Amino acid sequence: QVQLAESGGGLVQAGGSLSLSCVASGIFFSTSSMGWYRRAPGAQRELVARHISAESTVYSDSVKGRFTISGDNAKNTVTLQMNSLRPEDTGVYYCHLINVYGVNYWGKGTLVTVSA
Numbered sequence: 001q002v003q004l005a006e007s008g009g010g011l012v013q014a015g016g017s018l019s020l021s022c023v024a025s026g027i028f029f030s031t032s033s034m035g036w037y038r039r040a041p042g043a044q045r046e047l048v049a050r051h052i053s054a055e056s057t058v059y060s061d062s063v064k065g066r067f068t069i070s071g072d073n074a075k076n077t078v079t080l081q082m083n084s085l086r087p088e089d090t091g092v093y094y095c096h097l098i099n100v101y102g103v104n105y106w107g108k109g110t111l112v113t114v115s116a
Helices: none
Strands: 003-007 010-013 018-025 031-039 045-053 056-059 067-072 077-082 091-099 104-106 110-115
Touching: 003 091, 018 031, 018 091, 018 110, 031 067, 031 077, 045 067, 045 077, 045 091, 056 067
Parallel strands: 010 110
Antiparallel strands: 003 018, 018 077, 031 045, 031 091, 045 056, 067 077, 091 104, 091 110
C-alpha cells in the first residue's frame, strides 16, 4: 500500500517560517514528480509547488519568492520550505506524488495555521 507521510505543519505567526516534509513508501513504480497542494478554508485544493527535478520546479504565483521546494525522486522525498508566511497561507497542505504512468497519490494532509 502506498503511503505519503507528511510532517512539519503547525502554528506560526505571520512573517515566520515552517518546513514541510514528505516521504513516500510502498510500490508505486518510478516517481515523475512530487509536490504540495493546499486547501484553504472554504476554498478548493490548489497547487502550491511541484518538484520535477533539481532543474525543474513549479510554483504558484502566490508563493513565488517565499517558498522553496526541494526533493529527491529516487528517494521519494520532497520538502517545502515556507518563509515570510502570511495568514492567507493558512490551510491543509497535502503531499502529492505522480508516477511515470500518471497515477496520483495523496497524503492525508498537515495543517498550517498562520496567525496575524
